[in-house]
Amino acid sequence: MSGDNVKFLVEAVVVLGCIVMGTRAGGVGVGLWGGLGTAVLVFVFREPPGEPPAAALAIILAVVTTAALMQAAGGIDWMVAMAARVIEKRPHQITLIAPLTAFVFSIGAGTSNIIYPLLPVIYDVSYRNHIRPARPLTVTVVQSGMALAASPVSAAMAAMLTLTDVAPYNLGLTQILAITLPACVIGIVVTSLVVNRMWLDLDDDPEVAAKIASGELAAPEAVAVTAPPTGAVAPTTSDTGEAPPASSALTYTAAGRNSALAFFAGVLVIVLLGLFPDLRPAFDVDGESVAIDMTTTIVMVMFTVGVAILFLGRPKVAEVPDQSVFKAGMISAIALFGIAWLTATFIAAHEEQILNTIGEWVTDWTFLFALAVFLVAALTTSQSTATRTIVPIGLAAGLSPGLVTGMWAGALSGVYTLPANGTQIAAANFDHSGTTKLGSKLLDHSFFVPMLIMSVVTVAVGAAIGAIVA
Template sequence: MDIFLFITQLLVVLGCIVMGTRSSGVGLGLWGGTGVAILVFVFGLAPGAPPVDALLIVLSVVLASSMMQAAGGIDWMVSIAAKVISKNPKQITLIAPLTAFLFSVGAGTSNILYPLLPVIYDLSYRNGIRPSRPLSLSVVATGVALACSPVSAAMAAMIALTDTAPWNFELMDIIKVTLPAAIVGIFLASLFVRRLGKDIADDPEIQAKIASGKLVAPGATATAVKAEVTVTKEGRWAAIIFLLGVLAIVVFGLFSGLRPLGAGDDPQPIGMTPIIEIIMFVAGTLIMLVAKPKVAEIPTMTVFRAGMVSAIALFGLAWLTNTFLGEHSKLVAEGIGGLVDTAPWIFALGVFLVCVLTTSQSTATNSIVPIGLAAGIPLGLMSGMWAGAFAGIYLLPTNGSQIAAANFDESGSTKLGTKLVDHSFFLPTLILAVATIAVGSLFGVLWGG
């Protein structure tokens, strides 16, 4: 009977996730909350704890990053990234993905990639490099970046789950595994991606466009395309303040002795959750005072809107999984734990598949990581696999940045395909996921804890 109830309730959880995926956006959160209602009122389960810590981190980060965007900070970061990419165009298949990755880590969002796409296309094509190579890997690299960013919604969800007793696995414990794993993964993936597709000289479609005059031959363009952004002094200061806030979070994560002490007879340094929230509020306030963005425009910023949607989805789905696992944690630990011990990659596959279905790293984190914790997967190993699996959001050609990359590629080398698996991002997604999961698992076992 217990197994029957477990399976029935699990189907409710999975059904709500599937329905939320079909609705997308805030629908994920609504279906998560509806799942909680079914588990509580129909099956009599006690409501799980809402993900308050994760929500507060997301809200504080979204507020600060939206202030930065309103002041022009993201535009300034884009201009710097474009200059970095243009320094070594012959190695653009590696430089562009690494640059997109690092700036996404700093900003906590992959939206920074959009203005860079025409620059990546232009520099690659003018230097005789098939544009689909750097474009596809740059898009996918921004996915794993959110597992390395101290200020992403996915990291907020991960910290809220792991930076508590009995795990006490903090921000820097995660990043010291995910960041090097992702960088090595991007490097390894670039070695494969630079061989994908025909060279421009051997591609009959591109050559036909050149012959018909629809496309200028590589190297014949007179001026390079620039990122379409407006750079201002206020934007520069806003970005610097925000990035200093990110740096401060990293420093406090590395050196716990710098944190204020909590209360009690044996006071310990306070956790990173309130530290992140405090620093982001201070950063947002400083941006408001120094860069003077129009505060009334903050709710209209794309970062703000995307962040609020993430927060709602996080609220509903995390509450749903907490309610389910709170009732069945022992069964999960004994049943799934043995399965994961035999084949740990099953955890990575779970995160990857949820990313594919929801195109949301924070949703995958809140859906699968609690199961991994209940199953007893070592935290370092889990972090390494978690980062690589984030590439899964680009397995299907449905993401906005994939569509934008294909549209900016005038040569037509970047394709969205017609059969779900014949698009330009499919192999780069699998290659980067496998490479990062493998390297991340190794780093996690070596020094992750």
């Protein structure tokens, strides 16, 4: 084995070791270990430092700040209330309607946190209608893993754009959405249809029947409502003896509604400016007219929307750093910075070896790329980290950007491989019937099979669409 190959393997061990240690530390620890790995590659192995992900960070900071302003103004409460109304209109199709509705709002908000207050609504509606709550709850949770691949304002999309919307790939936002949106929708629909036939029906489950008989659980017709964590007051039982729908516990203000609509308008403007580059200002660069890039566009639009929310929603600016969206976004930014800098340094130093080794593997077994994204997402529970870690390797190995994008979207569901995410734990806790289980053997939880189905279907459909689009 040559000296270059030995150096490549040793540095690869350093990179993988830092990712594993960062995963064990969690949160900002991912970024810190990524920064340490970069320092080892630079100071110990004398590799030139790679390009820090400044563009991705700019997008994340702008979007997270504006989204947190919207949340402080009550915009998330309005979104949740609207989603709850949609879900309750067709209760018997809740296994399909709930995840699709959550998908739309996750796309618009750029975060999966929006599903938290929806979970008790989904449980209430399904249980009242004698539908096993685990069915809509698991699909709704799992879809949020890949919904961010279809959101123009998510951290994962920010990371992806900075990798593909450059020469020689030139795969912009609208092309990415043309691949990920239909692939994700098909993945959700197929998974919902399959999951709707999984497990025992609620009325046939002996564990549920035993809980009802013992008085531990109310019968479906008289189930009590657990108010979601929105600060609203839980409804009281009606004169008929039947508890009111869970959505009646969800309150919002006109300021919240206006803030959410302003945020959605900003998302729409970003999509339009990506779809029609001629709408973006262009400037002379070396005698050629060049439109401003999408990174700059997204940042400016989001800051403009943020100012609009200051007037429309009158949020308390001092409360913005305390919002859950802001905290989660800042953690993602730190984790992304460290791990992206590490992988950029490693790939730049060993691009030839990657093309000659990993490139051949991926060329012979294309779906190894999807498996790699899936595993990193499972280990780090971060879509943006999985994006910055594996997507550059797939592109450097010669896979077409369209194919990479299609497989990337479905593989992001790997974040739910282990039952350690907040949304999984919340769904299990809200399911008072006990049909949604976290398991005891890591992979025996209720989310595992739906996650596998959604990942496989979305990866396959995304790869097929990606091969056509780009």
